[in-house]
Structure formats: structure tokens, C-alpha cells
Amino acid sequence: xxxxxxxxxHVADLIAAGEVVERPASVVxxxxxxxxxxxxxxxxxxxxxxxxxxxxxxDNGCGIAHDQLPTAFLRHATSKLRTANDLSAIGTLGFRGExxxxxxxxxxxxxxxxxEGSTAGGSLHIEGGAAEDVTETGAPQGTTICVRDLFYNTxxxxxxxxxxxxxxAAISGVVQHLALSHPHISFKLIRDGQETLHTPGDGQLYxxxxxxxxxxxxxxxxxxxGRGGDVEVKGFITKPLNCHGSRGKQVLFVxxxxxxxxxLTAALEEAYKNQMMKGKFPGCVLHVTLPPEMVDVxxxxxxxxxxxVSDKAVFDAVYYTVLDTLNGEKRPVKEEKPQQQSFYRxxxxxxxxxxxxxxxxxxxxxxxxxxxxxxxSAPAAxxxxxxxxxxxxxxxxPAAEPIFVRDVTQKEKPFTYTAGTTCYEITPPKAEEVKxxxxxxxxxxxxxxxxxxxxxxxxxxxxxxxGEVLKTYIICEDEQxxxxxxxxxxxxxxLRFDALKAADHPVMSQPLLTPLTVSLEAESYAAxxxxxxxxxxxGFVCEDFGSxxxxxxxxxxEVRLEDAAATVEELSQKLATxxxxxxxxxxxxLHTMACKSAIKAGMTxxxxxxxxxxxxxxxxxxxxxxxxxxxKHKLSKYEIEKLFKRA
Numbered sequence: 001x002x003x004x005x006x007x008x009x010h011v012a013d014l015i016a017a018g019e020v021v022e023r024p025a026s027v028v029x030x031x032x033x034x035x036x037x038x039x040x041x042x043x044x045x046x047x048x049x050x051x052x053x054x055x056x057x058x059d060n061g062c063g064i065a066h067d068q069l070p071t072a073f074l075r076h077a078t079s080k081l082r083t084a085n086d087l088s089a090i091g092t093l094g095f096r097g098e099x100x101x102x103x104x105x106x107x108x109x110x111x112x113x114x115x116e117g118s119t120a121g122g123s124l125h126i127e128g129g130a131a132e133d134v135t136e137t138g139a140p141q142g143t144t145i146c147v148r149d150l151f152y153n154t155x156x157x158x159x160x161x162x163x164x165x166x167x168x169a170a171i172s173g174v175v176q177h178l179a180l181s182h183p184h185i186s187f188k189l190i191r192d193g194q195e196t197l198h199t200p201g202d203g204q205l206y207x208x209x210x211x212x213x214x215x216x217x218x219x220x221x222x223x224x225x226g227r228g229g230d231v232e233v234k235g236f237i238t239k240p241l242n243c244h245g246s247r248g249k250q251v252l253f254v255x256x257x258x259x260x261x262x263x264l265t266a267a268l269e270e271a272y273k274n275q276m277m278k279g280k281f282p283g284c285v286l287h288v289t290l291p292p293e294m295v296d297v298x299x300x301x302x303x304x305x306x307x308x309v310s311d312k313a314v315f316d317a318v319y320y321t322v323l324d325t326l327n328g329e330k331r332p333v334k335e336e337k338p339q340q341q342s343f344y345r346x347x348x349x350x351x352x353x354x355x356x357x358x359x360x361x362x363x364x365x366x367x368x369x370x371x372x373x374x375x376x377s378a379p380a381a382x383x384x385x386x387x388x389x390x391x392x393x394x395x396x397x398p399a400a401e402p403i404f405v406r407d408v409t410q411k412e413k414p415f416t417y418t419a420g421t422t423c424y425e426i427t428p429p430k431a432e433e434v435k436x437x438x439x440x441x442x443x444x445x446x447x448x449x450x451x452x453x454x455x456x457x458x459x460x461x462x463x464x465x466x467g468e469v470l471k472t473y474i475i476c477e478d479e480q481x482x483x484x485x486x487x488x489x490x491x492x493x494x495l496r497f498d499a500l501k502a503a504d505h506p507v508m509s510q511p512l513l514t515p516l517t518v519s520l521e522a523e524s525y526a527a528x529x530x531x532x533x534x535x536x537x538x539g540f541v542c543e544d545f546g547s548x549x550x551x552x553x554x555x556x557x558e559v560r561l562e563d564a565a566a567t568v569e570e571l572s573q574k575l576a577t578x579x580x581x582x583x584x585x586x587x588x589x590l591h592t593m594a595c596k597s598a599i600k601a602g603m604t605x606x607x608x609x610x611x612x613x614x615x616x617x618x619x620x621x622x623x624x625x626x627x628x629x630x631x632k633h634k635l636s637k638y639e640i641e642k643l644f645k646r647a
Contacts, residue, residue, distance in 0.1 A: 021102050023161065024051025024150060025170040030099035031145055032178050035059035036185065040142065041201065045175055046190040050167030052150055060142040063115035066122020070131050072111075073124075075101040105129040106157070107150045113143040128153050165544060166530040172196060172548065173522020176212045177258040180251055180285055183208040196547055209236060209285055214519060217249065217283065224286070226321030230294065231314055233321040235286040237268075240275040240326065242283075245566035246573045248521030249283030254295060256287070259306050264288065267315045271322035278601060288314065463618050465611055472601040474610050476618070481637040484618070489601045490625035491613045497594035497626040500558070501587070507539035509554040516552040517545060518565040520572050525550070527576035528568070534575065538589060540568055558597040567596045591626045 021027055028045060035043050038061025048054040064072055075098055103109060104126040114121030121139030125132045151157040161167065168191055179187040179199045186201025199211045210218040220242035226233050238249070252264045264286070272282045296307040308314050463484075466475040474486040500507070520528060525548045528535065535542050539556025550572075555564040570592045599605055616622050617632055625631055641647040 031057040050164030055147040058144040064113040069124040110146040114139040166526040169526030228317030231317035232289040238283040243280035267318035483635045490631040493598040509539040524572040528572035
């Protein structure tokens with residue numbers, strides 16, 4: 001029978017560290033949140049080699065007294081909670097007090113801090129959870145923590161770490177979210193000696209968005225503000241025409257804390273319903289503020305999952321605030337035309353007479369209003385020349401000379417011409433004088449009758465395609481008097497998926513004359529950088545362009561050029577949230593490829609394409625799309641007649 005025993009302190013610390021510190025991004029998140037809770041106005045984060053070898057977080061907050069530095073690294077010593085009732089109304093980012101102890105258990109830590117009002121600061125070195133003596137040292141007000149050699153004493157954890165570029169991208173995402181949640185704080189991120197992020201800290205959310213998420217995204221936003229009861233909604237949302245191919249641009253905060261909430265996402269997208277293209281998702285930076293007792297953040301160790309006391313109140317506040325903003329954007333703005341002053345009020349009678357007198361005194365040849373209004377292409381009419389009298393010495397034409405006048409009423413006669421004594425006459429030949437010689441035709445042998453062999457005609461299909469409606473659905477009729485509605489996009493998507501999955505050769509790629517760039521969310525960017533070889537196997541040759549951007553040099557021949565960037569963005573998102581099963585992950589990527597290369601709903605299709613799709617569907621080869629949705633729906637004659645009250 002096993003004995004019950006307590007774990008050694010260092011083993012317990014390692015277990016606790018495994019729950020809090022998953023990767024270098026977790027370390028940065030915990031340290032920066034502590035800096036925010038300390039009342040800092042400027043925070044600097046510096047990393048090297050993806051944070052595995054070096055992480056430094058500096059702030060100008062309240063600092064820690066040098067005699068309290070060893071206590072700060074004890075478990076639950078830095079918790080902001082004092083009583084059990086405080087759990088029902090958590091108002092700070094950190095509240096458990098486990099971060100510093102967990103970080104110190106798996107790394108080498110140096111801390112330098114000086115509290116407000118102190119003349120000297122203190123420093124402390126901790127290695128593997130074991131602290132040394134505190135030494136007095138000079139330091140600016142605030143706290144600086146350096147973390148080196150992360151997971152040096154837990155080699156099993158090292159093999160689960162990703163590439164340095166992927167870990168750096170994850171840290172960039174964490175700092176980006178914290179900068180957007182606290183625009184009044186200036187954030188600076190230094191990656192391998194290069195500054196990659198710097199927010200002004202002027203308290204304006206738009207300035208933080210511009211610095212953290214880029215100019216293009218910032219210019220596509222609409223300001224939003226509303227309230228529903230105790231729930232306040234502020235921030236920015238994208239215009240319907242500027243939506244994205246994934247949800248990577250949706251950044252949500254609850255009481256200043258970055259969260260991932262299906263409730264908030266559903267409320268946002270429901271407000272955009274029927275206002276954006278199919279397959280697109282809105283982007284946003286939304287701050288939802290409500291009383292602390294109405295939300296529970298103590299759900300997950302990462303503190304990114306929250307629960308609300310009233311889901312409906314939060315949903316309605318977000319939904320109606322977004323909907324009102326979008327409806328207000330669609331209302332046309334009435335342009336005020338400038339009022340034209342009347343001609344008769346613009347001048348006096350004396351001015352009018354003086355102007356008329358000046359126009360009458362214009363010299364000849366000057367332009368007038370009538371001349372300016374005449375069309376340029378029409379030349380001015382010239383006066384008719386005066387008749388010139390004939391000279392007296394001109395000879396008079398003799399009257400004996402005949403003048404020939406043709407009478408058009410008479411029948412056509414042979415043309416004759418008389419000149420002097422010579423006369424020429426041309427007459428057409430008579431009809432009876434024209435003789436035609438006929439040649440005898442050769443004798444043609446009558447061929448023997450050929451026996452005609454009867455051939456079997458192809459059997460007609462048991463269905464008939466009627467046409468297409470809404471540029472999306474194909475209508476056909478079968479022999480049993482059933483009407484079928486076929487989704488052409490779903491059917492073609494299934495065909496493309498089966499073809500891509502059955503192919504035993506790699507996907508062909510096509511080089512681009514001008515490379516494409518695609519901006520990704522931090523997690524998607526990290527996953528894409530780590531799996532560049534996977535993207536290449538699917539026909540996309542990409543390279544890391546830095547700052548959350550991928551450079552696409554070659555695209556798959558299965559995807560149109562206009563869909564290439566959206567496809568890479570969606571593939572990156574699938575890689576970020578991919579499953580552990582490689583086969584399942586490959587199918588997810590093939591789903592994306594098939595969806596992007598299939599016929600789109602709303603596109604005009606050729607009749608032969610539709611005919612081929614109907615043959616595949618009606619033969620039973622295609623029943624469902626790759627996502628499990630049906631591709632066809634049957635309406636019997638009885639159901640149709642019942643609709644019209646015939647049955």
C-alpha cells in the first residue's frame with residue numbers, strides 16, 4: 001500500500017513552475033503584469049535568442065525595498081489578495097503570487113530595485129530557487145529583473161521549445177496585447193539588439209494601435225463607444241469592406257486583461273451579419289469594462305479565460321454597440337451646398353451701367369460672350385463673294401454649237417459619240433446570237449447499297465439540370481419528380497479536397513514576379529515561421545520578413561493570386577491551433593486549400609462546369625463537403641405542391 005508523503009520543496013516548486021511558466025512568453029507576461037501593477041509609466045522588455053538565454057524587464061514603478069527582496073520570491077508572498085472575499089472582485093492583473101517563485105525555480109534570476117523615497121537600492125541573485133544574500137547597490141527607481149538560461153535545470157522541458165523566431169514572435173504578441181490594454185504606458189520591445197515595438201504612452205488607444213498593429217490596420221478602423229447597464233464597451237472595429245480572412249485581428253480585453261472569449265466573438269460577428277463577405281471576419285480592439293464582481297478571472301492559470309455573471313448583458317452591450325456604429329456609418333451624410341448670392345443683389349445699378357458701357361467700348365476684334373459660347377469645331381461662316389462682271393473682250397459662245405441634255409424619262413439607248421467625221425457606236429449583242437456550248441457529263445456508276453449497322457445510343461441520365469439560382473445553387477430534376485438543390489461551392493470544395501488528398505506528388509508552386517506580403521497575428525506568425533517547410537509542401541514558398549510579416553515568393557498553382565495572401569493567413573492560423581495528430585493537421589490544411597481553390601458562391605459559372613458537378617453529386621460520389629455540411633437538398637413533388645396548397 002503506498003504511503004502518503006509530502007513532496008520535497010524543490011520538486012513542488014518545479015511542479016508549480018510547470019503550471020505558470022510554459023515558455024519564455026509566459027515569463028515576459030508575468031513580469032510585465034507585475035510592472036503594470038506597480039504603477040509604471042514606462043516598461044522596457046529586452047530578449048535574446050527568443051528569450052531562452054536572456055530576458056530583461058525594466059520599469060519605473062514603485063519598486064521593492066531591498067530588505068523585502070528575498071520575500072518577493074517566496075510562493076504566494078506577492079499576492080495582491082488579503083482575504084478570501086478578495087477573490088470575488090479581482091482588480092489587478094496578478095493575484096496569485098506564484099510568478100516570481102516559479103520563474104526563479106527554473107532559471108537564473110538577478111533583480112535590481114529601489115523603492116520610492118530610498119536613497120539606495122538592492123540586488124539579489126537566485127539560481128534554481130536558491131537565493132543569495134542581498135547587496136546594496138545603486139539603481140534607478142523601479143525594478144529590473146534579468147532572467148537567464150531558462151529551463152537549464154529541466155532538460156525535459158527544453159525539447160518542447162520551438163525555434164527562436166517562433167518564441168520571439170510569441171513574446172511580441174504578449175507585449176503587443178499588454179500595450180493595447182494599457183495605452184497610458186509606454187512599452188518598448190528590443191529583440192536581439194533591435195527595437196521592434198515602441199508605443200508613445202500618451203493614453204490614446206488609437207496611437208497604441210498604430211504603433212503595435214501597423215498603419216494599414218489603424219486606417220481601416222471605426223471608433224466605437226457604448227454602454228448597456230453596468231457594461232461599457234469602447235475601442236475600434238474594422239469597416240465591413242476591410243475585414244480579414246481569419247480572426248487573428250480580433251483583440252478583446254475585459255477590465256484591462258487580454259482574454260479569449262467565444263461570447264464576445266459571437267456578439268461581434270453577429271453584429272456584422274449580412275454586412276461583410278462570406279469567409280471574412282471583422283477585426284477589432286475592444287475594451288469591455290464592468291464591475292469586478294461581475295466577472296471571474298480565476299478560471300485558468302494563463303488568466304485568458306473569464307466567466308461572466310450575466311452572459312446576456314455582456315452580449316447585448318457588445319452587439320448593440322457594434323451594430324449602432326455600423327448602421328451610423330452606412331447613413332449618408334447630407335452635404336450642405338453653398339448658398340449662391342443672387343445676381344441682382346451682387347451689384348448696384350451704377351455698377352451695372354458702368355459695366356455695360358465698358359463692354360460697348362471694346363475695340364473691334366475683341367471676344368464677346370457670343371463668340372466664346374460658339375462651338376470651337378464649327379468654323380465661322382464667310383461672307384459670299386460679290387459677283388465679278390465678265391470682261392467686254394470675252395468671246396460670245398455661238399448658238400449653233402449643240403448642248404446635250406439627257407432625258408431620264410426615255411429608255412436606255414446605245415451610247416453614241418460624234419466628233420468630226422469619225423463615229424463610234426457600241427451596241428450590245430442580241431440574245432439569240434449568244435450560243436452556249438454544253439459538255440457531256442461522264443457516266444456515273446450507281447454504288448451498291450451499303451448495309452447500315454445499328455448502334456446503341458447512350459442512355460440518357462436519370463436527371464435533368466434546370467439551371468442555377470443566386471449564382472450559388474444548381475437546380476436539377478430526376479425521374480421520380482424530385483427537385484434537387486446543389487451547393488456548387490460545397491460540391492467543388494469536396495472534389496478539390498479529394499484530389500489534393502489523393503495526389504501522391506507535392507503541390508506545384510508558381511514563382512511570383514512581385515512577392516506578396518501578409519501581416520499575421522503574433523501566434524499565427526510564430527507558427528508560420530516555425531513551419532515554413534510545411535507551407536512549402538503546400539506550394540507556398542515564404543520567408544520571415546520580420547515584425548509579424550511573411551514574404552510570399554511562390555504560391556500554389558491550386559490557388560488564385562487574389563486568394564494567396566488570405567490562404568497563407570488561414571494556413572498560419574490552422575498551424576497555430578493545430579492538433580497533435582499529424583494526419584488531422586494535414587487534413588485541416590487541405591481543407592483550407594480546397595476551400596480557397598473551389599468555385600466561390602456568387603461567381604458566374606459555365607454550364608459545362610455545373611453539368612460536371614451535378615454528375616458527381618447525383619452519382620453519389622459526393623455527399624458532404626470536407627467540413628461535414630451536405631452538398632444537396634431534395635424537394636419532392638408532394639412537398640412543393642404542399643407549399644402551394646395543391647396537396
